[in-house]
Amino acid sequence: MSLGKHHRLWVPFIFTVWSVVMIVSMFGNREAHAAGIAMSLPNSSFEEEGASIPNWNTHPTFGTSTATVSNVRAYTGSKSMKMVDASSSSSLARVSDKISISPTEQIAYTASAYAYIEQGSVEVYLVFYNGTTETRVPPASVTPTVDQWNKRTITAEAPAGATEVAVMIYSGLASITTAYIDDISIGKTVKNPGFETADLTGNWTVSGAASSTTAKNGGAYSLKLDDASSLAASYAESSNVPVTSNARVSAAAKVYIASGNTEVSMHLLFKNATGTVIKEVENTFSGTTLQWIPLTISATTPNVTGAKTVSVYFTTKTTAVTVAYVDDVTLDTPIEYNLGTQIVNNPLDGAVFGKDASSSYDLMYVGSSGYPSKFVVYDARTGELLDDHDLDQIEAVWGMTVASDQSVYLGTANKRALYRYVPGTVSVNGGVKTITGSSLQKTTLDAGLNVIWDVTAGSSGNVYGGTATDGKAFLYNPTSGATVLNGNQAIVSGLAHVRSIAYGSDTEVFMGMGPTSNATIIRFNPTTGTQSTISPSGYGSTYVLGLDYIPNGSDSKLFAKLSSEPLIVINPTTGGVDASLGNVDSIGVSSKHPTDDKVYYTKGTHLYVYDISAKTQTDLGDVGGKAAGYTFVTEAGNTYLYAALSSGKILKYKLGATPIIDTSISFTIPDSPTKIRSLVKGPGDRIYTSGYLRGGLSVYQPDTGKLTRNRGAGQAENMTTIGNNLYLGIYPGAWIKKYDTNSSWNDTTNPSLLFQDIAGSPNYQDRPFGMLADPASNRLYVGSVASSGKLSGSFTVYDLTTSTRVTTVPDIVDDQSIIALAYKNNKVYGGSSVYGGIGSTANPSVTEGKVFTWQTTSSNSLPVPQFVPVAGRKVISDLIVGPDGNIWGIAEGNSSTDPSRNLTADLFIFDPNNPDAAHTTIYANKFTSSGNVSWQGGKMVVGRDGNVYVTNGGKLYAVDASSTTKDAVMLVSTGVSLLTADANGDLYYVKYETNLYKYDK
The missing domain is CATH 2.60.120.260 (Galactose-binding domain-like)
Known part of the structure; x- marks a missing residue:
């Protein structure tokens, strides 16, 4: 809506302005450009605030109603200008500081702003100044779109003699408005850009x-x-x-x-x-x-x-x-916009129970992955939140335990970070519970103890932990600090992970090791350093994912959760297996009931009990979620099992002739940002992102700015699309799922499971980084990384019309992962990496990444044609069809032949009609690289302008495809990863792990 429509006294003036100034207004959706050749506009995104709004001024004619800096909404950054015009008889305006312009320049000026309108209307004006004479140029009238960010723009030529220009944001006289304004820009542009002045002379x-x-x-x-x-x-x-x-x-x-x-x-x-x-x-x-x-x-x-x-x-x-x-x-x-955090999660990674400092309150402690991860403290009986901590730069909490001194220890997924939480005292003030006197302390362990998989409490305040990637374990004491066990050596030479750990006594600590070909548990004596092996046969598990030691006199047990699925009950003295319990998905098992010979766990949403003496299990009923931690609490002479459930409920279960299942108490884990793992342009020209560790799929709509967050579905290593369907390659297990974007999101049915890439030994697959869809044949091509400890990736062809797997080729490139795919003229080209699954050791004879060719319309003989496109490079991180019709690729990874090139990446181009080294042109050291790339490195996309855009080594580049040397210009210098583009040619990438950025070209 324009000023003329709502401020009737100004109608004659507007007609006058229209007659003396040539105007071109562009007032459409947020993707309208018209940012112009940028001029400096101070505090354009309102990140600065003070007594007033720095660099933004009131207007003497148009009222001074409420306008403030707000952190409620922001298009980019953390703040915006909030405008509240509560009167239908007054108006509201804010005007930027003036910018000097040259009266002799034969150009036009354009201004733009992003507006989030909750009610009413706001408009963007250009205001020109010639001394004390002010000329305001209004926009065309539009119907505002509410409750989403929209780009508002205006373009006009300056009147003769104007020496300054400013931007005015205006809410009309009759308009009752609440709106947020952000990212205002002003720039120089061509005259008559819309050709609305029919006489083209002079412009x-x-x-x-x-x-x-x-x-x-x-x-x-x-x-x-x-x-x-x-x-x-x-x-x-x-x-x-x-x-x-x-x-x-x-x-x-x-x-x-x-x-x-x-x-x-x-x-x-x-x-x-x-x-x-x-x-x-x-x-x-x-x-x-x-x-x-x-x-x-x-x-x-x-x-x-x-x-x-x-x-x-x-x-x-x-x-x-x-x-x-x-x-x-x-x-x-071009302008870079921060579109903000796309994915948030609040998963229940694990829970333990303890007491406050006064021993009067039962506390529940929860670890939740994110970036940063969360550590949250609750009243275990009521679910009230008492304490909440961000774990800075931590991706996940893998292990939790309560020490004998009631301190809580957290083993984390990265940064070698071990946290100790000392609980304070709970008090009630005005009916509100608070905890005071608590402290959270961080210890950084030695190099090599990078991932703390699990922690377990010993005696005298001691805690034991199992780590990766050097396969070491440690003892931590709050007084003496951390000591690496086994003389600072790996517990078992060649095994990189102490994946789980359980305390039996000061002379007996059990460790689940991996990767191995069969479940391996080490009985370790921390005092003497001696060890022995418990290796139940016949399970073929790469890892022992969880261990719980249940003391029970002479009949003590180990409950071991194997990566091959079953939870087995082991006699730690003999190594014999008492029971194999299938489908157990809880995080560990409870301790033994205080008066009964029983242990509890969940399968799906059902609570089960295992009788140690009888070696039998019983289904106790549906409790509405899987358990992540347990304790026993005595109330009025009765013993209750308490458990934290994935449903956000606290289970209170009483065993007896008439069992009681009570899940009436809820708790809420605060949301935390999630790292972005994959990024694609999908159906409807929307931008899809998937989350790292706990999944989630978010959808950003460029035309409206709307962001939809969907939880679940798992961590997609990559995605691809045909029509209205988005296909996701999910880790772990290489699950291939289909999301029908025309139907409602439902994590159990939509996305639906199509198939699982090779699930059987010896070719277990985990990470589908290569995801390619061919609409012409309606086929899906998948390249994957093997599971932990394995080297051989696979290549799968899946027919979407018949819903059948056409073929799977294990180890299509010997002992290499398949991480990049491109299609041209009935051929699929695959790029490989010498690196296999986590914990695998590269074949010494395999030193260079390769490109292979797969025929889509004729038979293929094995081995398929393949070649090394760049000597010495270990990873082919991306392949695309370039603007010249050739196949473009990125080769990187530490060079096996020239270490001086470790921090660079090469661009290579080959003729798809002659895919071999002889027909490949190499543009060496074209980009910066991180050097330690294994699976996910540089990405490329062809722009609508014919350039090729590349992200690599934290930078964004534009490559001039028409130049013989493929000249590259750095556009963004730090923090960048992944890449895609929308239908307008604007670029999208991830910056600083969690935020989606847009490069508005």
């Missing part, structure tokens, strides 16, 4: 071109390019816009080719002070469209003395008679 230089009303994308006019013959091209060139050297510039337009099967090209012409072109870049569209299509182009201003201006130039070719239309031209400085 476009044309030949065989004119304004037209026949076809237009917006407004009433467009530019018509009309070749009267095939001998002369038609062209149009915009006004010149000032630029600085070494600055990125993008242009976009909509093009409609009405006749002629030829080309329309869009150029950026960089010029010096005399108007001589010193650099020209071009993007061309070929073919008759009969519809409006976007055409974009990006380039960097030459870093040479004398680079002064840039213009946008359109031309047809002389090979055919052509009629084409151009509309809505934009010229921009």
Whole structure:
């Protein structure tokens, strides 16, 4: 809604303004560009605040109602400007500081802002100043979209003599408004970009071109390019816009080719002070469209003395008679937007129970993965939250235990971090419980103890822990600190993980080791360092995922959760197995009941009890969730089992002739951001992200800014799409799932399971990094990394029409993982990594990543054709079809032949008709690399402007595909990973692990 509609006294003035200033307004969805060649606008995203809003001023005419800096919403960063106009008889405005402009520049100015409107309307004005004379340029009237971020823009030329410009954000006289404003920009752009001034004289230089009303994308006019013959091209060139050297510039337009099967090209012409072109870049569209299509182009201003201006130039070719239309031209400085955290989770990683410092209150402690992970303390009987801690830069809490001194210990997934929580005293004030006097302390263990898989409490306040990646265990005492056991050596040479640990006595600690070919438990004496092996035969488990030691006199037991699924009950003295309990999915088992010879656990949502003496189990009924931790509590002479359930309930169970199941008490784990693991453009031109460790699938809609967060589905290592379906490759177990985006999300049925990549020995698979869909054949291609301890990846072809697996080729590249796939002309090209699953040791003879070829329409003989595209490189991290029709790839990983190249990555390009080393061109050391890449490294996408965009080593690059040397320009210098693009050609990537960023080109 415009000022003219709501502020009736200003109607005559607006008509006057319209008559003296040429105006082009662009007021559409958030993807409208018109940011212009950026000019500095202080505090444009309202991250600074003070007594007023720094650099934003009230307007004497339009009222001074409430406007403040708010942290409730933000398009980027953490703050925005909140505007509250509660009156229908007054207005509200804020005006930016003035920016100096040159009256002699023959350009237009464009302003934009992101608005989240809860009610009412806000508008963006350009305000020009000539001394004390103020000229306000209003936007076109639009119907506001509420409850989502929208980009609001306006473009206009300055009136004669104007020397300053500002941006005004306005809420009209009759409008009752609540809105948030963020990321305001102002810039310089070409004159008459929408061709709404029909006379092109003075703003476009044309030949065989004119304004037209026949076809237009917006407004009433467009530019018509009309070749009267095939001998002369038609062209149009915009006004010149000032630029600085070494600055990125993008242009976009909509093009409609009405006749002629030829080309329309869009150029950026960089010029010096005399108007001589010193650099020209071009993007061309070929073919008759009969519809409006976007055409974009990006380039960097030459870093040479004398680079002064840039213009946008359109031309047809002389090979055919052509009629084409151009509309809505934009010229921009690309802007990087932080779209924020996409995925949040609050999983119940584990729970333990203890007492507060006064021993008066039973406490429940919960660990929850995220980035950062959470440690939360509750009243175990009521579920009230008493304490909440972020574990900075920690991804997950793997192990928890309560020591004999009632301290709580947390073993974490990274940073070698062991936490000790000393509980304080619970008190009640005004009916509200608080805990005071608590402390959380962090100990960083020695190098090599990178992942603390499990912790267990011993005597005298001691705690034992099992770690990776050096296969070591430690003893921690709050007074003397950490001591690495076994003389600072691995518990078992060659086994990288002490995956689980249980305390039996000061001379007997049990450790579940891996990876192995059969379940292996080490009985270790911390005093003498002696050890022996318990290895139940016939289970074929790579790991012992969990261990619980249940003291029971001469009939003590070990409960061992195996990676091959069963929970087995072991006699630790003989090593014999008393029972094999299938489908147990709880986190561990309870301690022995205080008066009965029984242990509790869950399967699905059912509570079970195991009778140690009888060696039998009994289903006790549905409790509504799986258990993550247990304790026994005595109330009024009765003993109750308490358990923290995945459903967010606290189970209170009384064993007896009439059992009581009480799940009436709830607890809530605070949400925490989740790292982004994979990123794709999926159905509906939406941006899909999947979460690391605890999964979750979030959906960002570029056209509306709406973010939808779905929980569950698992951690997708990669995703791909056909039509309305998104296909997810889930870790662990290489589960391939289909999400029908036209149907409601339901973690149990949608996404649905299609198949599991090789699940049987010896080719267990875990991580489907290679995900490729071919719409023409309706087939899915999957390349995967093997499970822990295994080397051989696999390649699978799945027919989506018949829902059948066509073939699976184990070890298609000997002892290598398959992590990248591309399709061209009935062939799939796969890229490999010499690195296998976690804990595997690379085959010494396998030192270089390879590319293989798979025929999709004819039979394949094994071994399939394969070659090393770049000598010495260990990982082929990505493959795509480039803009030239060739296959482009990234080769990286520590070089086996030249260590000086360890921190770089190579671009290579080969002819798909001749996929071999002889037909491969290598552009060495083209990008920065982290060097320690194993599975997930650089990513590429072809831009609508013909450039290839690359993320690698935390940086974003643009590669000029048309140059013979494939020149690369760094666009973003730090924190970047993954990459995709939307239909407009704007780029999306992950930055700093959890946030989705947009590079608005």
